[in-house]
Amino acid sequence: MPLVLTWLSTASFGKITLWPDAERACPLTEAQGPERDIGTLEPDTGRVALGQTPQLLGREDAVDITPLLQPGGKILLVVADGLGGMADAVHDTELEQADTPHLDRLAAEGVTGLATPVLPGITPGSGPGHLALFGYDPLQHELGRGVLSATGVEFDLRPGDVAARGNLATFDDDGNVADRRAGRIDDAKAEPLVARLDEGVRIDGVEVFFRHEASHRVLLVVRGEGLDPRVSDTDPEIEGRPPKAPEALDPAARHTAEVVAEVERQVRELLAGEPAHGLLLRGFDTLQHLPSFTDRYGLHAATVAIYPMYRGVAHLVGMDLLPRPDDLDGQVAAMADHWDDYDYFFLHHKYTDEAGHDGDRPRKVAEIERLDAAMPAIRDLAPDVLVVTGDHATPTQLHAHSWHPVPVLMWGPHVGRDHVDRFGERACLQGGLGQRPTREFMPLALAAAGRLRKYGA
Known part of the structure; x- marks a missing residue:
């Protein structure tokens, strides 16, 4: 039997049928458009492999906010790859289990929420997860891992x-x-x-x-x-x-x-x-053109990622590649050295994801704690907005990426506060940012950095 997902919005109404047969395409039907293939449901893994999706759910690309852009403060995005986890009858999530006093303090002084990288129930790859973090719609901009x-x-x-x-x-x-x-x-x-x-x-x-x-x-x-x-x-x-x-x-x-x-x-x-x-x-x-990050947001951006693939996705949107550091301390030092040169920094920490893929819970917990230990030095850089999150969840129980929402914290003088005092999945569920598509956190960061003018009279 197929799994049928339906939606109703102001933009469109229709259904996605996911057939449990990798040989059959998943047809998308909209009242406003013809049926089209969107991908396959893989019976072995339960994952949905998305194909070409020019306007899934009737969505357009991110709203053009360029008329509202203005100079403002610095934004620092810290991505712990595969940060999200899954609580079960035996375990808290790895983030909840970890001892993270510095991240907890940031959560208590800022606002928190949960991010959905693609769509509810859809397991993202690293490329879509990062494009969403940069404010791009991953269903509009598909990139193969090879590129x-x-x-x-x-x-x-x-x-x-x-x-x-x-x-x-x-x-x-x-x-x-x-x-x-x-x-x-x-x-x-x-x-x-x-x-x-x-x-x-x-x-x-x-x-x-x-x-x-x-x-x-x-x-x-x-x-x-x-x-x-x-x-x-x-x-x-x-x-x-x-x-x-x-x-x-x-x-x-x-x-x-x-x-x-x-x-x-x-x-x-x-x-x-x-x-x-x-x-x-x-x-x-094959090589594709992506809209420039600078053109979209008015930001001069740089990455201090270590792993090539993440340097690649940042470079494709036009971020500068700082010299590749050897470790987390080197990443923080590289940002400090170039702090006056850029408006936006992207720091990527890979090793949480590796531990999740290996099913190594103690190592994933340790990697989260290692990132936590670096937070005082990151905070001392004094960004106007600091965002800490992941590109997707990689629960150690599953040894793979998953569809679970990802915790997010946003900290800075103008982000506001909620009642959450811990950085973890279930705590963030109560956060003031709510649960929203990952790509929506980019305009929130711009606003908190004073980079968006008022809309309308």
């Missing part, structure tokens, strides 16, 4: 290139995925393997490029005539299953799917006998 990886490692992606994010992986004797991340292989071991692939994979009429991103993460780019990114992922996103065959999602992508299959075959040959001897691919895409 984010390419931008993050500063690969010169050309129009027509097809990029994909890859995982170095290990397979068992039956060809099933034994470890999707090859034991989180370290950089020193992974880099020579990726260099071997970049040198060794050869296909007539197609240029093939490999670049190491970090740990098990790899960028694949194919360049040639007639390539199309509409190819299905080969990563089953679950262990104990064989990799998926790349399939053309449109007749125009048949050649590309054949190229991807040949790339994966050659990878297995070149890495035979290595601890990481396979490749799982996802997020095929």
Whole structure:
């Protein structure tokens, strides 16, 4: 039986039917428009894989607020990747379990709420989660993970290139995925393997490029005539299953799917006998234009992210990339060094998400506490608005991203206060910011920084 979601708003009325069959598209029907495909419900994982969604739920992109923009204060966004969790009969969330005196103080002195990155019930990837944090509608601006990886490692992606994010992986004797991340292989071991692939994979009429991103993460780019990114992922996103065959999602992508299959075959040959001897691919895409962050918000912005993919998504919207620090202390120091040069800073902390994917509750708690320990130094920078949140939830019980809302705190002299005195999911449910789409927090931050004029007479 299909799962049917309905909505009623001033903009549209209709329904989404999610068929529990990965071969069937999820039709979207609106009273104001024709039926269209929006994606698939994956029966193995229960995740909805969104396809092309030009106007899901009748939504337009973010309202144009540029006429209201004015100079104002500094905004600092701190993102703990995968921060959100899930309480159950045994556990509080990891954030609730953590000892976070500094975050709790910020919550008590500011306002809190919960953020929904895409739509209720929809599990976001990291790209959509971050675009929403930057105030973009992730349903209007879809980016494949490959493009984010390419931008993050500063690969010169050309129009027509097809990029994909890859995982170095290990397979068992039956060809099933034994470890999707090859034991989180370290950089020193992974880099020579990726260099071997970049040198060794050869296909007539197609240029093939490999670049190491970090740990098990790899960028694949194919360049040639007639390539199309509409190819299905080969990563089953679950262990104990064989990799998926790349399939053309449109007749125009048949050649590309054949190229991807040949790339994966050659990878297995070149890495035979290595601890990481396979490749799982996802997020095929080509270079796209995104509206400029500066044009939208009048902000000169910079990122101090460490991981390439997050530097990539920031760079795609036009943020400057500060020199890549080695750790959290280095990130804070980099912001201090450039504090007078920018109006907006984006600090990204990856390791909460890694622990969530590994199902390692003590480590996720420890990473949250490590971020908390850095908050006094971050607060001492004296931003006019400080926002602390995550791009999505990664509960350790699920070992994966989830649809659960993400806690948000906003602190500064003009953000106001609520009655919440702890930073945690259930506390934030009572917060003054309410529960709202993630992209709506950007104009709230602008307003609290004095960057929006009054609307109307």
